[in-house]
Amino acid sequence: MAKMKLYYSPASPYARKVRVVALETGLEKKIDMVNVALSPVAPNADVDRHNPIGKIPALSVKGLDLFDSPVICEYLDSHHKGRKLFPRKGRERWVALRQQAMGDGLLDAALLVRYEGFLRPEDKRWTEWSKGQMKKIEGVLAQLEAEAKALKGKLTIGTIAIACALGYLDFRFPGFDWRSRHPRLAKWFAAASKTPAIKATAPPPG
Numbered sequence: 001m002a003k004m005k006l007y008y009s010p011a012s013p014y015a016r017k018v019r020v021v022a023l024e025t026g027l028e029k030k031i032d033m034v035n036v037a038l039s040p041v042a043p044n045a046d047v048d049r050h051n052p053i054g055k056i057p058a059l060s061v062k063g064l065d066l067f068d069s070p071v072i073c074e075y076l077d078s079h080h081k082g083r084k085l086f087p088r089k090g091r092e093r094w095v096a097l098r099q100q101a102m103g104d105g106l107l108d109a110a111l112l113v114r115y116e117g118f119l120r121p122e123d124k125r126w127t128e129w130s131k132g133q134m135k136k137i138e139g140v141l142a143q144l145e146a147e148a149k150a151l152k153g154k155l156t157i158g159t160i161a162i163a164c165a166l167g168y169l170d171f172r173f174p175g176f177d178w179r180s181r182h183p184r185l186a187k188w189f190a191a192a193s194k195t196p197a198i199k200a201t202a203p204p205p206g
């Protein structure tokens with residue numbers, strides 16, 4: 001298989017999904033990692049050349065640039081011979097894709113809150129907007145708590161996305177005590193966090 005290049009940042013939860021999949025599929029040795037710094041207000045020209053949306057992760061392979069994380073993860077999963085992280089068919093596949101949508105949806109809302117509170121100038125912040133996004137996060141957490149039983153078992157793209165989303169909450173919202181309200185989800189996450197690929201890709205301190 002041709003060598004691939006992954007544009008990523010150690011703090012990006014979407015790139016973390018790809019890094020977990022690379023480790024779980026054994027493809028990490030085939031990927032050159034390119035650590036980039038960027039934000040919506042400080043784009044990165046190298047990333048822009050590989051993704052017209054100007055976001056990470058982007059994977060460059062055989063002259064083709066792939067984005068975003070669901071596409072890259074599925075590409076990697078189609079290039080190894082081991083157990084599939086994207087179940088191929090049936091209800092199992094839709095359960096995993098739906099879980100991925102919940103993890104990514106939680107992340108989308110969390111990133112908007114993060115940008116609102118961290119990047120946007122203080123006098124331009126819109127509290128109602130952030131509250132609306134936090135409500136979406138709460139909605140996903142409540143749904144995951146109700147479905148916690150279905151998270152158990154070997155990792156899939158669904159549970160990888162959820163673990164990366166919960167990891168981002170802990171990373172950027174350390175005071176947000178979701179665990180006391182969602183104990184079954186917290187228990188699952190504690191166990192999932194011990195998986196070597198999840199452990200190895202934890203965001204940097206700070």
Ligand code: BEZ
Nearest residue numbers: 009011012013111114172
């Ligand atoms: C962060 O630092 O929170 C972050 C970095 C890259 C992508 C998304 C989030």
